[in-house]
Amino acid sequence: MYNKALEVNSLTVAYHDNPVLWDINVSVPEGVLMGIVGPNGAGKSTFIKSVLGLIKPVAGSTKIYGKPYKEIRKKVAYVPQRGSVDWDFPTTVLDVVTMGLYGDLGWIKRPGKKEKETALYALDKLGMEQYKNRQISMLSGGQQQRTFLARALVQKADLYLMDEPFQGVDAFTEKIIVNLLKELKREGKTIVAVHHDLETVSEYFDWVMMLNTRCIAFGPCEDIFVGENIKKTYCNQPVYSLVTKNNFKNSYVSEERV
Amino acid sequence: MIDNITYLFKDYTLKTVILGCVILGITSGILGTFAVLRKQSLLGDAISHSALPGIVIAFLLTGSRSPVILLTGALFAGWFSSLCMMLIVRYTKIKYDGALAIILSVFFGFGMVMLSIVQKLPNSRQAGLNKFLFGQAATLLREDIFTMGILAAVSLLITFALWKEFKLLSFNSEFGNIVGFPMKKLDLLLTCLIVISIVVGLQTVGVVLMSAMLIAPAAASRQWTDRLEIMAVLGGLFGALSGITGAIISSSTSKMPTGPLIVLVSFIIFLFSLLFAPKRGILKKLYYTYNNNLKIKQDIILTNLYHSETKNIDSIIQNELWVFDKKLIKIIKKMEQANLLKRHDQSLELTLTGLKRVKHILLVGDSYE
Ligand SMILES: Nc1ncnc2c1ncn2[C@@H]1O[C@H](COP(=O)(O)OP(=O)(O)O)[C@@H](O)[C@H]1O
């Protein structure tokens, strides 16, 4: 077994002439629950999309379990940012979750009973079974997020890439998602998730990647997620919230920045 | 009246016209569903206007007026215009809507110039090209129907076969890439099918109005359902209904143009759906808002009455003045009718039902959905 789930070598991505990711080098061991943190516009979504081949990088390469993405596509699941789709689209929760199985079905073939059962099982895991026939515009933010997670679950992947799975969800949904992430980890899966709440990073994740165009720091939370790195990552941002919440005892964020 | 209609259906020319209008309606209704959901309505408009130079050039090159050749010209020009738009968006700083406007006006203007040049040529056969501007259903021949039918059948068959792929493309194309479908190619294919559905209607409705047939039936059907499948079927039905109605009205009334009539009927269906659809209709929304507001106002009165010591109607009115003004008396009357409170001269008393509701409000918090 290959013990690196994700390897990224000197990845550089630009939109037009504006570099968004600069020379990123990371390698994520298998079975790790990794968070990506960084300010808005740091390139977190871009990083995930580049790994998935949705954006063509200027330079660099990514390997998943030692292979290029195209060869190992079926082993990778994706949870896009919730706001990236139109939730008024005329379809139901069950239908959306079934979309995770379209790839296995192949061209033209329609989903049948087996696919429906798989989708229902995933919905059940996220406590969403009673909403299976609901029109997706009638869901709360947390329910929308759980629908997307269920869709990623049916992909039966080994590596899960999630873009802000905790964004705009209530405490109840947050708990469900955290439990799911831990369960996936127990099963030996690797998870990479963009995260926004700095207070819960160490609690939810065991590794962290701190991103702001460059990769500021990368590794196990207890070694890496310290005040100095946080300050470097958020150097162009107001650090007000960090200081007032005063949650980082060894924070080096200087007062005059506030 | 009935006799009139059965007579109409026996009329051979009219049968041809109606058939053409139905084919047009179904195709544009179903493909329009995807155009509307992908917010590509303007794309349809640009493509249909851009078809005009294609038709004229096809005529100039071949000298033929056969629908196969002219519509091939339209197809090619429509496809070429969407390609140009894509290139403009990709390689310049012009945004999508700007690219649409540029392509629409350049292609259509060019088409109009070509058309006027053709009309000056000493060749009597070119007269028929004018009909592509606003359509002329009355001139539809068997050959035209045949061409339209084949184009429609091909595009609908492909749409049916690739249903789940197109659904994925319309809802979440990035995710479609992840599960292994080439979304860029599917996007191109769907755009081609939309071009075909536009071309199907060009002889009947014309380049200027054709995009309305892509938008109106589909937008109307969206009002009635929350399922993509049903929306497409309804869209096709609405399109066909507009086609039939438009054709019949125009043939029973002298000299009414069919194309604009079809578009008008489809617009009426759209307007009706916009207003009266059960869940998404405007009236339903207004009614819902009104009811909710009324309930909130009643709840305020009830709780205030519950807490008020005097139960005096004037003091309640004084209290609520900022909320309702004169309507308060009306609302109180309504509440009396609903048996929420009783009125004795100047004082108000909660009934048992009213008291229950107050307790419910105070215990459970708000009971609004
Ligand atoms: N399609 C795009 N075209 C041009 N610039 C983009 C595009 N997508 C993102 N950007 C820019 O790239 C930067 C990084 O974006 P993103 O990866 O979405 O950041 P994050 O997810 O960390 O908030 C931002 O400055 C954003 O404005």
Ligand SMILES: [Mg+2]
């Ligand atoms: Mg993002």
